[in-house]
Amino acid sequence: xxxxxxxxxxxxxxxxxxxxxxxxxxxxxxxxxxxxxxxxxxxxxxxxxxxxxxxxxxxxxxxxxxxxxxxxxxxxxxxxxxxxxxxxxxxxxxxxxxxxxxxxxxxxxxxxx
Amino acid sequence: xxxxxxxxxxxxxxxxxxxxxxxxxxxxxxxxxxxxxxxxxxxxxxxxxxxxxxxxxxxxxxxxxxxxxxxxxxxxxxxxxxxxxxxxxxxxxxxxxxxxxxxxxxxxxx
Numbered sequence: 001x002x003x004x005x006x007x008x009x010x011x012x013x014x015x016x017x018x019x020x021x022x023x024x025x026x027x028x029x030x031x032x033x034x035x036x037x038x039x040x041x042x043x044x045x046x047x048x049x050x051x052x053x054x055x056x057x058x059x060x061x062x063x064x065x066x067x068x069x070x071x072x073x074x075x076x077x078x079x080x081x082x083x084x085x086x087x088x089x090x091x092x093x094x095x096x097x098x099x100x101x102x103x104x105x106x107x108x109x110x111x112x113x
Numbered sequence: 114x115x116x117x118x119x120x121x122x123x124x125x126x127x128x129x130x131x132x133x134x135x136x137x138x139x140x141x142x143x144x145x146x147x148x149x150x151x152x153x154x155x156x157x158x159x160x161x162x163x164x165x166x167x168x169x170x171x172x173x174x175x176x177x178x179x180x181x182x183x184x185x186x187x188x189x190x191x192x193x194x195x196x197x198x199x200x201x202x203x204x205x206x207x208x209x210x211x212x213x214x215x216x217x218x219x220x221x222x223x
Contacts, residue, residue, distance in 0.1 A: 009153065032210050043203065043214040044156075051210065090155060094210060099144070099163065100171065101212060105155040 002027045004093050006104035013081050014112050021076040021107050023065075023091030032094040033074040034101070035065055039087045047089075050074065061085070086111045115139050119204050119215035126194040126222045134189040134218050136204030144207035145187040147171075147179065149200040150217075156203065162187055194222045 005024045013019060025031060035047040048059025055067040065076045074091060091104040120135045138145065143164045148156040148171075158171030162181040176198055178190045191198055199222045205212040 006155075034211075043216045044212075045214075046211060049211065100158055100161060101146075102158075103148075103156040105153060 002093065002102050004091055004102050004104040006091055006107050008107045009105070010108045010110070012110045012112065015083055016080045019076070019078040019081045019085075019109070021089055021091075021109070023074045023076065023104060024072050025074065025091075025093045026072065027093070033065075033067060034092040035059065035063070035074075035076050036090045036092060036103075037087050038090065038106075044090065047076070081109070081111050083111045083113055085109060117204055117206055117213055117215035119202075119218050121218060122216065123219050124221070126191075126220065128194060128196065128222060130194050131190070131192050132194065132220075133191075134202055134204075134220070136187045136189065136215060137185050138187075138206040138213070139185065140206060140208065140213070141184060142206035142208050142213075143184065145181065146205045146207070146212065147177070147187070147189045148203045148205065149173065150203060151200050159189065159202075191220075196222050198222050
């Protein structure tokens with residue numbers, strides 16, 4: 001069965017530090033990849049998505065992610081985090097029929113002033 | 114457009130009670146989903162529907178039931194609430210490959 005792994009469960013950064021959150025998926029065929037963000041007490045919102053084409057994807061709020069097919073990875077990056085980026089981040093993937101989205105376990109990001 | 118609306122936002126149940134979590138969307142999306150979110154576990158798919166009258170099980174369907182009589186509504190029913198069903202429940206609808214989530218329903222079973 002397809003799976004999505006996020007190895008960083010809790011990350012603490014100071015403001016202005018650079019961010020990279022890992023995401024790996026297990027599927028050898030066509031894959032669609034997403035990063036969602038959940039701010040405290042809120043629902044999930046889409047940060048960015050990759051379907052095909054340029055493997056470097058830019059999303060909202062200065063986030064970007066790079067699809068590396070050979071590594072089955074889709075890591076999320078931001079050059080300089082802000083306190084307002086404190087949230088939980090979820091990687092997700094469609095494989096095959098694209099009817100069911102599989103989520104990773106999430107990474108809780110805490111940004112300190 | 115209201116998007117995806119879930120009610121109630123909070124609910125406390127006693128073990129063995131039944132209840133229905135309501136989900137409605139006004140975007141005319143065919144696909145709808147119910148997920149539960151538990152700390153450190155991410156989101157797990159409970160049930161989903163590809164259109165009115167069609168539903169299917171996800172990863173964790175036990176203890177839940179769904180129906181889809183209209184495109185707009187996708188209620189989730191808990192028949193005999195158990196402490197293991199304490200969770201935050203999210204409903205979502207899909208356009209193309211993008212999910213749109215409701216604000217969640219926090220359920221506590223005591």
